[in-house]
Amino acid sequence: MNGIPCAVTADLNKYLARLDEDDRRDEAIDQRTDELLAGTEYSPFTPANLSEALGELDMTGIEALCKLLTAGNTAGAGLALKTLIGDYWERAARREAERQIDNEIANACPRCRGRGCRHCYED
Numbered sequence: 001m002n003g004i005p006c007a008v009t010a011d012l013n014k015y016l017a018r019l020d021e022d023d024r025r026d027e028a029i030d031q032r033t034d035e036l037l038a039g040t041e042y043s044p045f046t047p048a049n050l051s052e053a054l055g056e057l058d059m060t061g062i063e064a065l066c067k068l069l070t071a072g073n074t075a076g077a078g079l080a081l082k083t084l085i086g087d088y089w090e091r092a093a094r095r096e097a098e099r100q101i102d103n104e105i106a107n108a109c110p111r112c113r114g115r116g117c118r119h120c121y122e123d
């Protein structure tokens with residue numbers, strides 16, 4: 001075509017396809033994480049989940065809360081608590097979303113990687 005060796009073009013195309021796939025994976029994981037956080041299993045503020053996250057607070061978080069409460073900063077302590085509990089469940093939801101999406105990718109149609117093609121529903 002224009003002097004670029006085919007092997008280079010092929011490598012470039014493979015690289016670009018890979019980037020595109022990584023983007024799609026990241027987007028899918030973000031979306032699944034949000035869905036999980038909206039459901040009862042990963043919602044930070046159900047009694048069972050709040051209780052679990054409180055039990056899992058690390059020393060850094062506990063010390064920050066103690067400092068704020070000792071200083072009488074109950075609003076700050078509430079905000080810190082909300083962030084700590086929210087982060088705990090966000091991490092848990094993201095781990096589960098990654099597991100689910102990677103599983104879906106592994107089982108996707110090898111020809112189109114799940115984009116939808118006439119081979120998707122064969123065999």
Ligand SMILES: [Zn+2]
Nearest residue numbers: 109112117120
């Ligand atoms: Zn397909």
